[in-house]
Amino acid sequence: MNAFLDKAKKISTIEEATALLLSVIPAPLPATKSALELSFKAHEGQTRKSGEPYVVHPILVAAITARISNDEMMVQAALLHDVVEDTSYSIEDLIPVFGDDVAHMVEGLTKIIEIRDEELIPSGSDERLINSALSFRKMLIASIKDVRVLVIKLCDRLHNMLTLGALSYEKQKRISEETMVVYAPIAHRLGISQLKNHLEDLSFRYIYPEDYKQIDTYLRSNTQNLQFKLNAFIQKIKDMMLKDGFSEDSFEILGRVKHHYSIYLKMHRKGVSIEEVLDLLAIRVIVNEPIECYRVLGLIHLHFTPLISRFKDYIAVPKENGYKTIHTTLFDEEGIVEAQIRTVEMHRLAEYGVAAHWKYKGGDNAVNLGWLQSLHYQNESVEEFYELAKSDLFSEDITVFSPKGDYYTLPKGSVALDFAYAIHSEVGATATEALINKQKASLLSVLKNGDIVKILKDKEPHLYCSWADTVKTSKAQEGIRSACRSRIKEADTLSAYNILGALFSQKSTEMIDLIKHIELHDTIYKLPTTLDYYKEVIHQVADYLGTKELRFWELLKKGYKKPTLKELEHFSFFSNKPLDGAEFDYCCHPKVGDQIVAFYQAGKAVVHHKLCKKAYSKMLEGEEMIYVTWSGTKLTKYRLTISLQNRKGILADLLAKLSELDLNLLSIEFGIKNSEEAEFCQIEAESSESKKQLLAEKISQKFKLIEIISLDDAYNK
Numbered sequence: 001m002n003a004f005l006d007k008a009k010k011i012s013t014i015e016e017a018t019a020l021l022l023s024v025i026p027a028p029l030p031a032t033k034s035a036l037e038l039s040f041k042a043h044e045g046q047t048r049k050s051g052e053p054y055v056v057h058p059i060l061v062a063a064i065t066a067r068i069s070n071d072e073m074m075v076q077a078a079l080l081h082d083v084v085e086d087t088s089y090s091i092e093d094l095i096p097v098f099g100d101d102v103a104h105m106v107e108g109l110t111k112i113i114e115i116r117d118e119e120l121i122p123s124g125s126d127e128r129l130i131n132s133a134l135s136f137r138k139m140l141i142a143s144i145k146d147v148r149v150l151v152i153k154l155c156d157r158l159h160n161m162l163t164l165g166a167l168s169y170e171k172q173k174r175i176s177e178e179t180m181v182v183y184a185p186i187a188h189r190l191g192i193s194q195l196k197n198h199l200e201d202l203s204f205r206y207i208y209p210e211d212y213k214q215i216d217t218y219l220r221s222n223t224q225n226l227q228f229k230l231n232a233f234i235q236k237i238k239d240m241m242l243k244d245g246f247s248e249d250s251f252e253i254l255g256r257v258k259h260h261y262s263i264y265l266k267m268h269r270k271g272v273s274i275e276e277v278l279d280l281l282a283i284r285v286i287v288n289e290p291i292e293c294y295r296v297l298g299l300i301h302l303h304f305t306p307l308i309s310r311f312k313d314y315i316a317v318p319k320e321n322g323y324k325t326i327h328t329t330l331f332d333e334e335g336i337v338e339a340q341i342r343t344v345e346m347h348r349l350a351e352y353g354v355a356a357h358w359k360y361k362g363g364d365n366a367v368n369l370g371w372l373q374s375l376h377y378q379n380e381s382v383e384e385f386y387e388l389a390k391s392d393l394f395s396e397d398i399t400v401f402s403p404k405g406d407y408y409t410l411p412k413g414s415v416a417l418d419f420a421y422a423i424h425s426e427v428g429a430t431a432t433e434a435l436i437n438k439q440k441a442s443l444l445s446v447l448k449n450g451d452i453v454k455i456l457k458d459k460e461p462h463l464y465c466s467w468a469d470t471v472k473t474s475k476a477q478e479g480i481r482s483a484c485r486s487r488i489k490e491a492d493t494l495s496a497y498n499i500l501g502a503l504f505s506q507k508s509t510e511m512i513d514l515i516k517h518i519e520l521h522d523t524i525y526k527l528p529t530t531l532d533y534y535k536e537v538i539h540q541v542a543d544y545l546g547t548k549e550l551r552f553w554e555l556l557k558k559g560y561k562k563p564t565l566k567e568l569e570h571f572s573f574f575s576n577k578p579l580d581g582a583e584f585d586y587c588c589h590p591k592v593g594d595q596i597v598a599f600y601q602a603g604k605a606v607v608h609h610k611l612c613k614k615a616y617s618k619m620l621e622g623e624e625m626i627y628v629t630w631s632g633t634k635l636t637k638y639r640l641t642i643s644l645q646n647r648k649g650i651l652a653d654l655l656a657k658l659s660e661l662d663l664n665l666l667s668i669e670f671g672i673k674n675s676e677e678a679e680f681c682q683i684e685a686e687s688s689e690s691k692k693q694l695l696a697e698k699i700s701q702k703f704k705l706i707e708i709i710s711l712d713d714a715y716n717k
Helices: 001-009 014-024 030-042 057-070 070-079 090-113 127-142 148-162 167-187 193-207 207-219 223-243 260-270 290-303 344-356 370-374 380-392 418-423 423-432 475-503 508-517 531-548 550-559 613-620 650-660 692-700
Strands: 251-256 281-287 326-332 337-344 397-401 407-411 432-436 440-441 452-455 566-570 571-575 582-583 598-601 604-609 627-631 636-644 664-673 679-687 703-711
Touching: 001 057, 001 148, 014 030, 014 057, 030 057, 030 070, 030 090, 057 148, 057 397, 070 344, 090 148, 127 207, 148 167, 148 193, 193 207, 193 260, 193 344, 207 223, 223 251, 223 281, 281 344, 290 326, 290 337, 337 380, 380 550, 397 418, 407 418, 418 423, 418 432, 418 452, 418 475, 423 432, 423 452, 423 475, 432 550, 432 627, 452 475, 475 508, 475 598, 475 613, 475 627, 508 531, 531 627, 571 598, 571 604, 598 613, 598 636, 604 627, 604 703, 636 650, 636 692, 650 679, 692 703
Parallel strands: 281 337, 582 604
Antiparallel strands: 251 281, 326 337, 397 407, 432 440, 432 452, 566 571, 571 627, 598 604, 598 627, 636 679, 636 703, 664 679
């Protein structure tokens, strides 16, 4: 594949592009020839920014598609993928010639509108995430009918990445960032490692050019030595297998040096330099039958010491995307080598994933695309949608089991509550505790590969709102957030009636009937959080009381006072009640910025977290409440734990990044080490950013953020 892409990168003429396509499919179907001819005709006279004929691009995208798939309908769709978007042809024009399948693929590709060069946002802008998320969501929606749309789009993006040289550095970086966060993870989950690795390396080169150069220089200067070690190890395995009775034509051994971005991740995860990365080398042993994989595994483990913590059997327990291979890591005389053992069929699936098989709905070789369906989140917030999707895509996997032996694939770092939601959303909602390997454990216990988990449930749902950032799977995150949104809306509705009841000296039940009469019951939940709406409701209620029961001035005679805004402690209150002070009940612990409610008791405002169980009971009982919000803009205090590489200038880079994010540094501590001897620094800082997740996202763009904790508490004055 490397040689093929190198050739594609250098092509700039229609003749060369066509020759490359025909080298992959020397005897194309009549429909493929027609698609090629239509592409020539439709794009005639169009050129790219580099000056080459535009049609070269769709032809080379088709060639890459043909290289990874044996489906010529995909090749036809690739040839036509820009015809409808950029020329006068319509989808209806394509159906009579190419059929519904190809036309629907082209339609899906057309709906994924590229972020055009002139619309590119600077990489530091907050809009970057939103645009990436929108592009990502369009890709997923377009793939609902046919996942092949995603495969062609990945090939399209790969060719775009190969030809980024014609653009400015800012555009190169922006497109590379989107490729890294949107396209490479999709290639990973579709199991197409050939595309994933190239997309990652090409993106890495533009996003972190210095890091890329460092790794590339090391690999180039050590090529001979690394290749010598690899060849020697391959020969040992080959001799061992021949001696055990394997015939020379019954197996193949491939060797490789790990790709640039993979090495970069290892360096950052362990906080080491490239010289300290032990496992740069990997081999693949490819045999004919699954049983032979285990025979090879036995031989290898008898002759080399395995690193058991890194052993994974994806043949017995395949990954969600159908990936099957045995992974083991071995100690050799000269270092550590990763070995993968698989059959010829498994190898094709591992290299080309979903592009290798089109049996989507069943059969032994069918590719499991359930994870893809789960990514079609029905969420209004595009940023939240993207965060959910990232947690599903950017992760290594573990496999855990139910007591009956059913297995579930979860992201590494998942907790027991993730497992509960993986079984069923209702199990997650009612979960109370877990049994992990028959031992009682919290729902926040981190699961390990191979754990046997049983979930203990209650009859009633439980709220775990503060855990939404702790669970790893999108299903658990969305389940928790959905339940909490529902409870917050209910709490806001109850609070609205209780606030109005206190204001007008009426029972809250009477306010419910009154609000129905003036037809505000569908929007009344907004009252405790929107002051302008609250004032508007007060006027409507007063007018209603004036026309239906007594004049407004008579309300004043009965002791009604106009509400005013009052500042006390951290809070702003809007009420007509005399307030002597504000205090906490201490049954809950709202932090600055959390959603809160206030009850009126003995002339004081008693503040609770909006999701506090005790507060919920008091709301249901109709106790008097008053409108409350946090006052002013207070800086939020955080403790950050960051992994640092041992390289010159790293601290200056870190401090510059923190300054760029307007963090007020309070303290910094160095030299903290973990069991892997990686070095961390711990920082306490203040920020005007109250959303922990957004701050973490910005810091993680350049540094390995281990942990971020909010230190602000509402009781700290």
